[in-house]
Amino acid sequence: xxxxxxxxxxxxxxxxxxxxxxxxxxxxxxxxxxxxxxxxxxxxxxxxxxxxxxxxxxxxxxxxxxxxxxxxxxxxxxxxxxxxxxxxxxxxxxxxxxxxxxxxxxxxxxxxxxxxxxxxxxxxxxxxxxxxxxxxxxxxxxxxxxxxxxxxxxxxxxxxxxxx
Numbered sequence: 001x002x003x004x005x006x007x008x009x010x011x012x013x014x015x016x017x018x019x020x021x022x023x024x025x026x027x028x029x030x031x032x033x034x035x036x037x038x039x040x041x042x043x044x045x046x047x048x049x050x051x052x053x054x055x056x057x058x059x060x061x062x063x064x065x066x067x068x069x070x071x072x073x074x075x076x077x078x079x080x081x082x083x084x085x086x087x088x089x090x091x092x093x094x095x096x097x098x099x100x101x102x103x104x105x106x107x108x109x110x111x112x113x114x115x116x117x118x119x120x121x122x123x124x125x126x127x128x129x130x131x132x133x134x135x136x137x138x139x140x141x142x143x144x145x146x147x148x149x150x151x152x153x154x155x156x157x158x159x160x161x162x163x164x
Contacts (some may be wrong), residue, residue, distance in 0.1 A: 022058065029120075029124060031115050034115060037116055038082055038084060040112065041085070043088055044088075044105065045088075046064065067092055069138060069139070070098065112162050113160070114164035118137050118163040125149065131149070148160050
């Protein structure tokens, strides 16, 4: 009856054998990619942006910190599982100033992903022809070494790697 028809018409489920395991296609690295640390947003008005996240949305918002080596003011918005970094230009040569010239209302600037060994990551990424935007890691907003990967090599996204 009905049970027999259901058994014979049920779809066949196939499983991957261990010889087709996805892990075999992933090269072993001397470094590991970690968690998403933050998403950075360039803002033309830092106080207004801080107010949106703090007063309107109720988030915990840090004090403004100047990072002259990077040409930015930063503010971090705590989200529980990650952070937003609000970026505002510091000086005329700020990369954020040029970003805001093209994007008047601001917008997503970069993502930051933690790595367990930034020097090994840089060495391996260079071998894989991923362009690094500085010769050596610089100290970032969290007091840890950071480097940026060229957006043209990362599908249009500026990627920051931060030592975890």
